[in-house]
Amino acid sequence: MREKELVARLKERGFRICCAESCTGGMLNSIIVNVPGASDVVDMGFVTYSNDSKVKLLGVDPETIEKYGVVSESVAEQMAKGAAVVSGAAVAVGISGIAGPGGGSEQKPEGTVCFGFYIDGKTRAERICFGAVGRQRVRELSCEHAIERLLGML
Numbered sequence: 001m002r003e004k005e006l007v008a009r010l011k012e013r014g015f016r017i018c019c020a021e022s023c024t025g026g027m028l029n030s031i032i033v034n035v036p037g038a039s040d041v042v043d044m045g046f047v048t049y050s051n052d053s054k055v056k057l058l059g060v061d062p063e064t065i066e067k068y069g070v071v072s073e074s075v076a077e078q079m080a081k082g083a084a085v086v087s088g089a090a091v092a093v094g095i096s097g098i099a100g101p102g103g104g105s106e107q108k109p110e111g112t113v114c115f116g117f118y119i120d121g122k123t124r125a126e127r128i129c130f131g132a133v134g135r136q137r138v139r140e141l142s143c144e145h146a147i148e149r150l151l152g153m154l
Contacts, residue, residue, distance in 0.1 A: 003031050006147050009154045010041040015090040015120070017150075019045040020058055020083035022070070023097035023113060028143045044087050048079065058082030058094075071096050071108055073125035076116035080125075084118040091154070092118040093146050099138040113142045119153050 010017055019029040029045035032038055046057055051070050054060040059082040060075055068074045079094025097113030104110035111130040116123065126149075130141045 001031065001144050002147055002151060004035050006151055006154075007032065007035040007038050007041055009151065010091065011037070013090075013154060015154075016041050016043055016087070017091040017093070018043065018083040018087035018089035019146075020054075020079040020092065020094045020116075021045070021047050022049055022054070022079075022095060023099045024095050024139050024142050025049065027139050028093065028095065028146055031143055031147070043089065046079075046083055046086075054079060054082075054096075058086065069108065071098055071112060071114055073114050073116070073127055076114035077118075077123050077125040078116065080116035080118040081123055090120050091150065092116075093150065094118075095142055095146060097138065097142060099135040100132055101135065104132075111138050113138065113145075115142075115146060115149065117149060117153060119150075124153075 026047045048054045060078045076094040080092040084092035094116035098104045100110035110132045114127045116125045
């Protein structure tokens with residue numbers, strides 16, 4: 001993975017990052033802080049596994065969860081924006097997904113993960129389906145994807 005490059009790029013831009021994670025359970029933040037010097041770009045992170053924690057800590061609108069489901073681009077985007085607002089970070093990521101086994105549906109099969117990205121005031125979101133590759137692998141692929149997308153956007 002390219003977490004060292006991400007930390008370096010954040011340092012170059014003078015940006016701090018905050019991760020708001022659900023299905024990855026803090027794995028992305030852990031990968032980033034494993035890089036020496038990460039304290040220059042990381043102040044805090046959130047593991048908001050329950051819907052209630054997403055609402056209380058990140059300001060996700062409960063109506064958005066009800067309308068689109070917790071695994072949705074809208075929720076992931078709100079997670080990212082909320083993390084940025086609470087932390088004061090210029091860069092934030094929101095991740096919500098169905099790591100499996102089970103829990104999926106025809107519209108959102110196992111391995112579906114939604115990402116929200118907040119960079120310097122701008123947001124974007126996307127949905128990826130990694131497939132039923134196993135819980136740990138979905139989490140790993142989600143972290144790899146988030147880092148790659150951030151590098152592309154920075």
